[in-house]
Amino acid sequence: MAKAYERKHRIAVLGGGPGGYEAALAGAQLGAEVTLIERAGVGGAAVLTDVVPSKSLIATAGGVQAVRDAGRLGVQAFVPGAHGKPVRPEIAVNLAAVNKRLLAMAGAQSVDMLRSLEDAGVRVVQGEGRLDGPNAVLVSTAASGGTDFDRIEADTIVVAVGSSPRELDSAKPDGERILTWKQLYDLPAIPDHLVVVGSGVTGAEFANAYRTLGAEVTLVSSREQVLPGEDPDAAAVIEREFKRLGMHVMSKSRADSVVRTERGVLVTLSDGRTIEASHCLMAVGSIPNTDGLGLEEAGVELTDSGHIRVNKVARTAVPSVYAAGDCTDFFPLASVASMQGRTAIMHALGDFVRPIDLRNVAANVFTYPEIATVGWNERTLAEASGLAQHVTHTVPLSVNPRAKMIGFTDGFVKLFAWKASGTVIGGVIVAHRASELIFSLALAVEHRLTVDQVASAFAVYPSMTGAITDAARALHQH
Numbered sequence: 001m002a003k004a005y006e007r008k009h010r011i012a013v014l015g016g017g018p019g020g021y022e023a024a025l026a027g028a029q030l031g032a033e034v035t036l037i038e039r040a041g042v043g044g045a046a047v048l049t050d051v052v053p054s055k056s057l058i059a060t061a062g063g064v065q066a067v068r069d070a071g072r073l074g075v076q077a078f079v080p081g082a083h084g085k086p087v088r089p090e091i092a093v094n095l096a097a098v099n100k101r102l103l104a105m106a107g108a109q110s111v112d113m114l115r116s117l118e119d120a121g122v123r124v125v126q127g128e129g130r131l132d133g134p135n136a137v138l139v140s141t142a143a144s145g146g147t148d149f150d151r152i153e154a155d156t157i158v159v160a161v162g163s164s165p166r167e168l169d170s171a172k173p174d175g176e177r178i179l180t181w182k183q184l185y186d187l188p189a190i191p192d193h194l195v196v197v198g199s200g201v202t203g204a205e206f207a208n209a210y211r212t213l214g215a216e217v218t219l220v221s222s223r224e225q226v227l228p229g230e231d232p233d234a235a236a237v238i239e240r241e242f243k244r245l246g247m248h249v250m251s252k253s254r255a256d257s258v259v260r261t262e263r264g265v266l267v268t269l270s271d272g273r274t275i276e277a278s279h280c281l282m283a284v285g286s287i288p289n290t291d292g293l294g295l296e297e298a299g300v301e302l303t304d305s306g307h308i309r310v311n312k313v314a315r316t317a318v319p320s321v322y323a324a325g326d327c328t329d330f331f332p333l334a335s336v337a338s339m340q341g342r343t344a345i346m347h348a349l350g351d352f353v354r355p356i357d358l359r360n361v362a363a364n365v366f367t368y369p370e371i372a373t374v375g376w377n378e379r380t381l382a383e384a385s386g387l388a389q390h391v392t393h394t395v396p397l398s399v400n401p402r403a404k405m406i407g408f409t410d411g412f413v414k415l416f417a418w419k420a421s422g423t424v425i426g427g428v429i430v431a432h433r434a435s436e437l438i439f440s441l442a443l444a445v446e447h448r449l450t451v452d453q454v455a456s457a458f459a460v461y462p463s464m465t466g467a468i469t470d471a472a473r474a475l476h477q478h
C-alpha cells in the first residue's frame with residue numbers, strides 16, 4: 001500500500017447538505033479523492049425542504065405585502081363595480097402554483113449542485129451511510145442498484161447528516177392536517193385556520209407568511225414573547241406587527257396534544273384551553289440525525305441531545321472524523337454548516353485555517369420586517385457583565401429619510417461597542433430586507449473596526465445604511 005504522502009488523501013463525506021457539499025468541494029479543490037454519500041438529494045434539507053422552499057414562500061408573501069403596502073405610497077387599485085362605483089380587487093394567491101414553483105426551484109438547485117460536485121471530480125454515491133470505525137463508511141446502496149453494502153475507506157470522514165423535525169407523541173404529524181414544515185408544500189390551498197405550535201424562528205416565519213397569504217393564524221408561543229432567542233426589542237416589533245396583521249398570539253401557552261377531528265384539528269393547551277382549526281404546523285425544534293450511525297462505536301462524543309461535539313475547526317473527539325452543520329453542537333444555520341464543512345477539510349489537509357468564532361455569525365429571521373443580527377447581543381453582554389463594559393445606541397427607522405420615503409418606519413438599527421476602545425462588537429437591524437444590510441456590520445465585527453471607522457465610511461443618501469453610520473457616529477467617544 002502506498003504511503004499516506006505518496007497517494008491522494010481519501011475523504012468520505014456523509015450527507016450532501018450545505019455542510020457536506022462545501023466539505024466535498026473544498027476536498028476536491030485541494031486535490032483529495034472525495035466520495036460523498038447522500039440518501040435523498042444533494043443540497044440536503046437546506047435546499048429540498050427547509051431554507052429554499054421556505055424563503056421562496058416568504059418571497060411570495062412579500063409580494064402580497066408589497067401590494068397591500070402600495071396604498072401607503074398613494075398607489076390604489078380599483079375596478080368599476082355596479083353603477084361605476086369603484087370596487088377594490090382582492091388579492092388571490094394560488095398556493096398550488098406557488099408550491100409547484102418553489103419545489104421546482106429547489107429540485108433544480110439540487111441538480112445544479114450535483115453537477116458542480118461531479119464537475120469538480122467528486123464521486124457522489126446515493127445511499128444510506130454509517131461509520132464502520134474511524135476510517136471507513138458503510139453504504140447501503142441496494143435501493144439505487146448498487147451492492148447491498150459498499151465499504152469506503154477514508155483518511156478523513158466528514159459527518160454532515162443534518163437534523164429532522166422534533167415530533168411529540170401526543171401530536172403526531174400525519175402529512176395532511178398535522179404537519180411538519182417539510183409537509184407544508186403539499187397543501188393545495190391556503191389553510192382556513194392554521195395553528196402554529198412553537199414561536200422560534202421556524203414558527204414565527206411560517207406564521208407570518210401564512211397570515212400574509214390570507215390564512216387565519218394562531219401562534220402558540222410557550223414564552224412571554226415570540227422569538228425568545230432574539231433581541232427583546234426586535235421581538236417586540238415583530239409581535240406588534242403580528243398582532244397588527246390580525247394574528248392570534250397566545251403567549252405563555254404550551255400545546256399538550258393535537259388530534260384530527262372530522263373537519264380539521266383540535267389543539268389542547270396545557271392549561272386545558274382548546275383551539276379548533278383546519279391545520280396545525282408543529283415547529284417545536286429539531287433532533288440531530290445521529291442515531292444508528294456508528295458514531296459512538298467509532299469513539300465520537302455526542303452531547304445528551306445527540307449532537308456531535310466538535311471544536312472550532314469542526315473536529316470531533318476522533319482525529320480522523322470531522323462533523324459539520326445541524327448534527328453538531330454549533331448553530332443550526334446553513335451558513336455555519338458550510339463554514340464548518342470548508343474548515344474541516346482545510347484543517348484535515350493542513351491548509352490555512354481560521355477557527356470559527358460563533359460570536360461573529362450573522363443570522364436573519366425572515367419575518368416582515370426582518371431581524372438581522374451579528375456579534376454580541378444584550379443577553380451575552382449581560383452574562384459577561386463585569387468582564388467588560390459596553391456602550392449601545394439605537395436609531396429608530398422613523399428618523400431615517402429612506403425608510404420614510406418607502407413608507408416603512410417600523411424598525412431600528414442597534415449597535416454595541418466596547419466602551420474603552422470603541423470597537424464594534426455587535427448589532428441588530430430590524431428592517432425590510434435587514435438580511436441585505438447586516439453584512440456591513442458583520443465586516444465591522446469580524447475585522448474589529450471601531451465606531452469611528454464605520455462612521456467615516458460613506459453611506460449613500462438617502463439609504464437605510466445611513467442609520468448604521470448614524471448609530472456609529474452617536475457612539476463616538478470624546
Ligand SMILES: Cc1cc2nc3c(=O)[nH]c(=O)nc-3n(C[C@H](O)[C@H](O)[C@H](O)COP(=O)(O)OP(=O)(O)OC[C@H]3O[C@@H](n4cnc5c(N)ncnc54)[C@H](O)[C@@H]3O)c2cc1C
Nearest residue numbers: 015017018019039044045046129161162325326332333334
Ligand atoms: C424551516 C427552516 C428554515 C430555515 N431557514 C434558514 C435560513 O434562511 N438560513 C439559514 O442559514 N438556515 C436556515 N435553516 C437552517 C438550515 O436548514 C440548516 O442549518 C442546514 O440545512 C444545515 O445543513 P446540514 O448540511 O447540516 O444538513 P442538511 O441540510 O439537513 O443536510 C443533511 C443531509 O444528510 C443526508 N443524510 C442524513 N443521514 C444520512 C445518512 N445516514 N446517509 C446519507 N445521507 C444522509 C440527508 O438526506 C440530507 O440531505 C432553516 C431551517 C428550517 C427548518
Ligand SMILES: NC(=O)c1ccc[n+]([C@@H]2O[C@H](COP(=O)([O-])OP(=O)(O)OC[C@H]3O[C@@H](n4cnc5c(N)ncnc54)[C@H](O)[C@@H]3O)[C@@H](O)[C@H]2O)c1
Nearest residue numbers: 198199200201202203222254255283284285332364365366
Ligand atoms: N431564518 C433562518 O435562518 C432560520 C429559519 C428557521 C430555522 N432556523 C434555524 O433553526 C433553529 C431552530 O429553530 P426552530 O424554530 O425550528 O426551533 P427552536 O427550538 O428554536 O424553537 C422551538 C420553539 O418551540 C417551543 N415549544 C416546544 N414545545 C412546545 C409546545 N408543546 N407548545 C408550544 N411551544 C413549544 C420551544 O419553547 C421553542 O421556543 C434556529 O435557531 C435557526 O438556527 C433558521
